[in-house]
Amino acid sequence: MIRPATISDVPYMVRIINNYAERGLMIHRSPAELYERIRDYRIVQLDDGLVVGVGGLRVLWANWAEVYGLALAPEARGKGFGKQLVEALIDEARRLAVHNIFALTYERVFFEHCGFSLVDRRSLPMKVWSECIRCPKHDNCDEIAVVRQLDDVPDLGSPLQSTADAVAASGGTFGAASGGGGVENEDYENLPIPQVTPAVLRIDASVRSTT
Numbered sequence: 001m002i003r004p005a006t007i008s009d010v011p012y013m014v015r016i017i018n019n020y021a022e023r024g025l026m027i028h029r030s031p032a033e034l035y036e037r038i039r040d041y042r043i044v045q046l047d048d049g050l051v052v053g054v055g056g057l058r059v060l061w062a063n064w065a066e067v068y069g070l071a072l073a074p075e076a077r078g079k080g081f082g083k084q085l086v087e088a089l090i091d092e093a094r095r096l097a098v099h100n101i102f103a104l105t106y107e108r109v110f111f112e113h114c115g116f117s118l119v120d121r122r123s124l125p126m127k128v129w130s131e132c133i134r135c136p137k138h139d140n141c142d143e144i145a146v147v148r149q150l151d152d153v154p155d156l157g158s159p160l161q162s163t164a165d166a167v168a169a170s171g172g173t174f175g176a177a178s179g180g181g182g183v184e185n186e187d188y189e190n191l192p193i194p195q196v197t198p199a200v201l202r203i204d205a206s207v208r209s210t211t
């Protein structure tokens with residue numbers, strides 16, 4: 001079963017991830033960090049209750065989310081659980097309406113089987129590299145970057161940039177009104193209409209049907 005992680009999964013998550021971190025294959029995760037980011041994670045749990053897999057999705061910007069902290073216990077590898085975890089994380093990205101999903105990895109073939117394609121690491125936005133400072137190999141990174149784009153999720157770009165473009169195109173004063181930075185209240189009417197994906201509508205319908 002693949003399900004959202006809960007606090008009681010954290011000891012398993014620490015053990016599964018840090019088994020690979022100790023060999024330089026993943027970034028080390030502390031219990032404190034996993035508790036704080038628990039909403040990012042999905043878990044593989046076997047019928048007997050044992051937790052054997054973990055994977056996270058973190059949103060970095062309007063258009064970008066990362067599959068990270070993905071690992072199976074050694075005895076659970078090669079049974080399709082990794083791919084199921086990635087699909088669950090992709091579903092979450094779709095629900096959140098994020099268009100580009102990426103991963104930094106040594107597991108190129110696995111991610112290709114999950115619909116990702118190899119890209120030049122330098123094509124990723126700068127914010128992607130915020131975690132690299134924690135990696136012992138950050139000066140000598142040999143991971144590759146893979147990306148999957150969700151064709152059924154609109155590619156919005158940055159909503160704030162879209163707003164600036166829209167206001168500029170209409171002869172407005174976005175730059176002067178906001179000092180070239182954030183969006184002031186008066187700009188709200190120009191914000192793009194939020195995109196609601198079928199995945200969001202499905203969740204909304206199921207919530208309504210239970211109340």
Ligand SMILES: CC(C)(COP(=O)(O)OP(=O)(O)OC[C@H]1O[C@@H](n2cnc3c(N)ncnc32)[C@H](O)[C@@H]1OP(=O)(O)O)[C@@H](O)C(=O)NCCC(=O)NCCS
Pocket residue numbers: 020025026068069070071072073076077078079080081082083084103104105106107109110111113114
């Ligand atoms: C990488 C990892 C998450 C993959 O999970 P998994 O459960 O072993 O992989 P799956 O069984 O779901 O494999 C899915 C597909 O990828 C293929 N595949 C997986 N790993 C592969 C490899 N190293 N070489 C070739 N093919 C591979 C499988 O054959 C399968 O093919 P299919 O789509 O035709 O069925 C897991 O092996 C792992 O925990 N590795 C160590 C930690 C790690 O490196 N994590 C990645 C950090 S980004």
